[in-house]
Amino acid sequence: MARKVGTSLVKARLAIMEPPAAVGAKPGGKLATVAFQFNPGTLALAKSTEWRRKPSRMADQASLPEFVGSGPRTLSVEVFLDATATHDNSVEEGVEKLMTACVPTQKSIQRKKPASPWVRFEWGTARSVSFDGVVSNLSVAYALFDVDGKPLRATCSVSIEEAGVGKPGQNPTSGSREARRTHRVVVGDSLPQLAWREYGDATAWRVIAEANDIDDPMVLMPGAELLVPAIQSSEPVR
Template sequence: MPKKPGASLVKARLVIMEPPAKVGAKPGAKLSTVQFQFNPGTLALAKNTEWRRKPSRMAGQASLPEFVGSGPRTLSVDVFLDATATHDNSVETGVEKLMVACVPTKKSIQKKKPASPWVRFEWGTAKSVSFDGVLSSLSVDYSLFDVDGKPLRATCSLSIEEAGVDTPGQNPTSGALEASRTHRVVAGDSLPQLAWREYGDATAWRVIAEANGIDDPLVLRPGTRLVVPVLEDGVPEPEGSR
């Protein structure tokens, strides 16, 4: 669609917010807004569904897949920084603003529940690519340097994973499982560690284990996506422990 006469160019931006105060809540106060120097040329949006299939004992036949759940949206975008025409004379300041979204906020550290900020990519009226999420990865490629070694140009690749999307639980009136979110396992993850991060109680790992059919809480395969139940009234006592 052609640009309307007199209309100004809408700039993309990244809003950085405090993480939710509790599991299942909305993100907190806005920490900062990173205005993009140049609008991105492309946006990559991905979403997947997960299916579980048991091996078939009959040769030549496949078992029916069982729907496990829908994964979060993931947005990938490249941000180009150029300091050759600015007073900063370096792109390091812009890179540092983005790096803030990768480290725990001061407020979360004070509460002894370290968590990195939540972010939201915004670009005019675009809706499909604008959602609350977390910065799952950030890589920076410097491409031009001053005589003193200062980086003058950089391309920052961001990957934002959707967070906070609740799905109805089986029995919301019971006070047990109200909703769930997902977590992608990375090297070094364990269920007690995940339970501490999500519930503030490492012993609640059994809740996550039961939701995903896991026997050993210490052995998790990187790349696996786990369902993390959102709890309404504290951590329920797992079945079989009573």
């Protein structure tokens, strides 16, 4: 689905992060941040499902579909670069920074498990379009050139495929202490408030604090991403 986005004073950005060192782990440190010169006018978010259907021998009937699984979210966004609006001589540096999201990192090569970085599109408090993923496609169209051939304007089309998934058989409502989801902190958030929204019990904030090594439940950094473990309904909160 495509959503038209209005003008915002908050600038969008693309965080490029070291890929996880192990399956199920969080992405590593931030390698680079691509700040958008201009906020995107349109974001395209898609999610697919897969169904299996056996052919029916009856010509006028169709067999019932069998649900196979749900595919990852995909986000398509355009990054417009314009060197004429800045003091840069070319847009090539910005394009090269985006290209780093498509090649294996040095650390992953050293671990003998080559993997390209994980990325996350970030724009204010937007949550549906902000998730850990990998770049599945990047295309660049140059539109303006200097007299010496340097590209001055470029439109970069980026497709991000969701990669941050939990361990098999686990989800935030499975009742397992190990199941978890993430929450991005906004201004005014506190752990008791988050615990009330997630568990219906504000005193359960210690569960989130322990999962994120937080000492003060009332002081949270806006923009930080917190792990929110699921807890069994029968488990007493200490």
